[in-house]
Amino acid sequence: MQTLRLILTDKFIWLLSGAVLLATLVPVQGSAKDIAGILFNAGIFAVFLLHGIRLEREEVKAGLGNIRLQGTIFIWVFGVMLIVGLLLSKFLVQRLPADVALGFLFLAVLPTTVQSATSYCAIARGNVAASVVASALINLVGVFLSPLLFALLAQAAGVQITSETIIKLAGILVLPFVLGQVFQNWLRPWVMRHKDLTGWIDRGAIALAVYVSFSAAIIAGMWSRVSGTEFVWLAAALLLWLGLAFGGTWLLGSWMGFVRADRKTLLFSGAQKSVAIGAPLAAIIFVPERAGLVILPLIFYHLAQLFLSAPIAVRLAGDKMSD
Structure with a gap:
């Protein structure tokens, strides 16, 4: 029952699912598309401004003390998961x-x-402090590293990060984060007092990015371009990746000799992927018609990881094993 309650009360699951459904039924187009684009840019700017305000510098310094755990999470996210995705992408190019x-x-x-x-x-009941620092640092690095890695590895697919794209990335993602850090001392108390409001700004902006990207793809005939057989391949590949991500991080934590609390941190910080970075990044790099198709695996993976994380977290909460 606790697992079901966690899933049903996760507002982000409903919000993302609603964005995809709304884009399918009522895609944004015409003059409304221009307005949605302005709101999207403003929303993503606000999201990264809030990230900069929330990420307390002292927390980062304290969390960096556990270099072994933080380094393992970083290598898993930007190393092992990168190799898995690259191999799957090459394997699926003839099937999707x-x-x-x-x-x-x-x-x-x-x-x-x-x-x-x-x-x-x-x-x-994992190491929450280490999880906060790991997630925050990896997201900070990801703003710079993710588009660079993608540009280097996706050249064969005709993806190019132009100077115009870099300027847009800097203006919408990097600049607001830097401003948040600069004005953190003045703004952080207000943001922390209004967590519900700022949380909805976060989720709403991301859902809007998904809605805008999916709308363009729907208008371009996305569902007719992906057949039933191709959806089976997509689902199978995502299930395989989820198994490797969650199972691999848990086994790696054991192999590295981490205490149980740190293994739990590695599990959730290493296996999950962020739509908060992915949706706006895809919208900046690709034209809308392509962005909707490119983020299709991300949307399904993100929803699946939330459904999977709930029962795993509940099960591990009752873990009485000693180290």
């Missing part, structure tokens, strides 16, 4: 539409989640 197969590589370069990784780590 090109942009959907490319989406597995795009998924591979993304950092971990922040809020859900930390929340499920707390439910599982």
